[in-house]
Amino acid sequence: MNFERLLIGGGTLVVFLLIWELCADFGAINPLFISSSSRIAQAGAALVADPDFWNDVRVSAREFILGYVAAIVIGVPLGLLMGTSRRLSYIVAPFVDTLNAVPRVTLLPLLIIWFGIGIWSKVAVVFLGAVIPIVISALSGVKTNEARFLTMARSFSASRIKIFASIILPGMVPFIFTGLKYAAGRALLGVVVGELYASTAGLGHMIAEAGNMFQTDTLFFGVLIFTATGLVVVALLDQLERRFERWRPSVGAAT
Amino acid sequence: MTPKLEAQDVRLAYPQPRAGTQLVALDGVNLQVMDGEFVAIVGPSGCGKTTFLSVVDGLIAATGGRVLVDGEVVTRPGPDRAVVFQDASLLPWRTVLGNVRYGLECLGVRGRNADARAEKLIALVGLTGFEHHYPHELSGGMQQRVNLARALVVDPKILLMDEPFASLDAQTRELMQEELTRIWAKARKTVLFITHQIDEAIYLADRVVVFSGRPGKVKDSIAVDIERPRPIGVKRQTRFHALEDRIWALIDEDVKGRTAADNS
């Protein structure tokens, strides 16, 4: 991280927050509409002491984790099977492609009819949002395996299981992580939309309520929690990926 | 004495369904390699050298004729033959040790035993100390040493080498040629070595087989009567140049003939 980048980036952020604060404090814009950094901090402090808030966090976390984990558990093997069996991929592809073309949140009204307005309709929409990118990335991970490695393995009379475990699976890892990161965004989107649309608890529900009651500070705090979650999940996946990929040469590091 | 490796009238033709014809890649290749012999195959590019190697390894089935190893017909890859690949084909997610051990794992050899054998071969190719490095941390020459060790570790009777030094720079290539003769003197394998470098073929081999291009077949076979060990300096000697000229003339004749045919 170079110093100039830190200075300019951090500086702009501070100036932005300051202007925001001043606009609200001196009444240039009604704080009811835009809140301000100090008000958001105060609202956050109050919420953290409130057990209802923690209940909302628990509900949202449960929806996210259940839906996302189910998407991984089903998506990775499905993509793998589609990649290894041409016939299966012919049969499943129309369904995957169709689902991929619809924003899965469109299915919410149906999911609510099927699963009610409790946590399970949200788990379902999170699952549907996340599973498609995971299937597609796992599938392309199998498909793009390098032919020269397969030739090498066949030349050593490797068994099918050996080829799978030593060549195909390790080759898939970077694709799967790309899919997982993308899917995490889709899963969070599912949580938010599901809870905005119809729910009795959860952070999305909290945001919606706050919006209805003009509690802009609470609303912003809720959005910030989602931002933080998105950042943390991707950072965790990056960490995990690095552990899996110690062998990879570091080309053009992102800085 | 039966040859270690024998190709009898090996043919390979790919059907071309669109045109309703066949693309003939190999047109009756006959070749005998004796036990412990080092044979190099040279020929113009596209003459089917590499394809022939894949047929000998059993990766591609011939459409005619047969390949025998110790009098037995080859139908698929087996531990009696091992390939040193042109582009190293090292698994990037495995260390040097893991890559060398790979062939053993495929044969079901695991654990301490596999590690010990792999380490011995790593020492033979001069990479002791690099066991836990990943391929991207190695130079091209070092990668080819790993490639060679991986093939040798399964203790094959025949080593099939597919232009292994083609992508190395000139100095590294000469160094690797010297290294290979040293390792070959120790390991005493029967070797079939594909190359398009005439000097490399002469320097390494007991016998140089010249392929003619498209479809590939054996044009001539020339014994290299230069005693071993061969210091790299032999490449500067007149008898070496004489051999080079002779082989070059054979290939040249073929290429010119083909160009003329293409133009007519």
Place this chain on the structure above:
Amino acid sequence: MKRLYLAHERAILGAGGVVLFLVLWEGFERGWWAELLQPLLGPEAARFQLKPIFISSPTRIARMAFDMFFVTGAIWKDLGWSNLEFALGVALAFAIGIPLGLAAGWYRRFNYAVEPFLAALNATPQVAFLPLLILWVGTGLASRVLIIVLLAVLPIAISALAAVRTVDARLVRVARSFSSGDALLFRSIILPSAVPFLLAGARLAVGRGMIGIVVGEIYGSSAGIGAMINQAGSRFETDKVFVGVLTIAAAGVALVELIRRIERRVDVWRSQVAA
């Protein structure tokens, strides 16, 4: 016969799977499977017949679609609204995203300044801002357009940024050696090389924009296809919900295909220029 199958294996298996799925579905609604299993399971078999409000059926959906498109024509008004929102939203996203991304790619310091904001927005599920937007501009057209902009602007800006970053340094050097100014350099080298990136960004933006339409409309709106789905859902008119979902799916497929075509065109043009 066998050769015919092998030649069209993909189409046959794909269509077969879909037909099987539709028949299964239809059978659940019409009670075919309940009847079939009656001798085996007795009264338990009734569980294999499902209520139409629960799952609808392919034929019901087809009939409803026919009705909505060609008899009452009720869906056209909603489609009109959704199209308007989508067009406005995506156009605005391009108008903001392209200059933003190009500037961030070209001026290092500007990039440093906007980086934290873009990163934060990228990590947030942008739909969480919807209640805020509604608080600001109400539930009308404006909030629906704005949520589309918010969702679609990032992929466009990021692809524009990537486009500038990956411009072939050799081309820039050549242009510089002819002492061309920044403006000319931009027009002659950077913009043309950016086109494929922008199209890839557009493909992502279209997907995001579709999410924006749906979310903006199902959450407190009275017009558009999403609102139609929402109302139908709350009245348990499952057939109608499915018609809406499938209409959106069809539009999504068509749009992505359209951009793919353009991409291929541009690719051809580029390789011809290169050759």
